[in-house]
Amino acid sequence: MKHSFLDRYSDLDSFIHKLDPRTRFITTFAFILVVVLTPPTRWQAFALYFALLAGLILLSKLPPLYVLKRSLVIVPFVLMIAIFIPFFRPGEVVGSYNVWLWELSITYSGLLVLWNVVIKAWLSILSLIVLSSTTKFSELLKGLEQLRMPKVMVMILSFMYRYIFVLVDEVIRMKQARDSRNFGGKRIWQLKTIGNMVGTLFLRSYERGERVYGAMVARGFEGQTRTLTNLRFQAVDLYYAMGFAVVLALIGGTILLRWGS
């Protein structure tokens, strides 16, 4: 079965795509750090962060609508966690509503927390989407490895990338087989079937793991991964990283100055 690529658009040809994956990883990490540390009341700063990302998206020739759509995936998760905060946080009341027996009131400070969580999560996920759509996953793994990320973690990520769609295929086939045999009946029966499917999937993955390990051992694997390293920083990487740092520092600096005043 065909699935969309995890790293779709990573083979486009642009200035951003040509950078060393480590450069992109470090700048993305720095960006997220700065965004998270920005006080939520400085809304101008968030507008500037967004402008910076928009510039990067344009530079990397990614379709803006695609990036936007993918970034919305995060919203339900964030909302699920943060939506109740405005109702529970004490402080200056913005408005109160009577819902049946309860009186609900929204506070200003609660809204601020909600905004803080949502905007920071969204900007972070946007920057990660730019990272993952401008870097081939295999290159990213190589970059992480050279940045001294523990090899075990890199291997786990690498196996995840390799087998996630194999597992998805397996689930789809199991569902088709179930539906072909007229899946229905009582809810409790359905739940039992789903439980069995999850169990089967686990067993199959476990056995696949053993076979994959066999295939690795057959090719001389002794518990350590060795790779050829062929990443090289170029002049562009330096310019890009410096430019990025300057922009971040400018935005951050303005915030600090205004914060102080």
Added chain:
Amino acid sequence: MEKAIEIENLSYSYPDGQQALSDVNLAIGLGETVALIGPNGAGKSTLLLHLNGILRSDGTVRVLGVPLEDKSLKWVRSKVGLVFQNPEDQLFSPTVFDDVSFGPINMRYSEDEVRRRVSQALKWVRMEGYDGRSPHHLSVGEKKRIAIATILSMSPEILVIDEPTSNLDPRAKWELIELLKGLEMTKIVASHDLELVKALCERTILLDEGKVVADDSTRRIMSNAPLLQAHGLAPPGIIGAQAQGSGRGPLPNG
């Protein structure tokens, strides 16, 4: 003739106690192409896993005259290349290059040598230019060939393949058979695809219930219809002949 593989009194039972191999004795000469046939569950794959020491049990396995033991394990694995049945198990890296270079890197070749071996192996299986692709996005036929390339890059002297033609359409299957024919090394092929066996192997070993039932030239085994039928392997051609003879399938024409 010099021996590529000698197996003496090999028995193996699964962890749950079920007997998979009982008292197998075999010798395979250098340069031979041998088919290992048998019905499902006959012990073919289990036997293959003993050839490079992934499974070990009582009995002796000698590879190029060297007995398989802890000391020789690494050496044996560089000589015996084992291609697994399911390429999804064999190909576990994010890119084709990473997978084909996995063996040579583990054998500690220099970077240039690794690159040379990868491009040579990809050329052998006619998959040049696939280095950067992700194995997930290849067709089954392409995956099978890359799986073979991951072993060829280690230049083994003995190539062991489990069910090379399973899940392949006829065209991909015959392409693969041609490819295997072109490889000059000792080959051991486990399969119940008798077309493949007839086209590729001079010698056939029939395995059933963990025992060697017959060991003879492929021509003689293939013409022994009662033997093949007794072990769940209809002789080639019989299904096609039936369909041509009756002109109608077993299902009623409604």
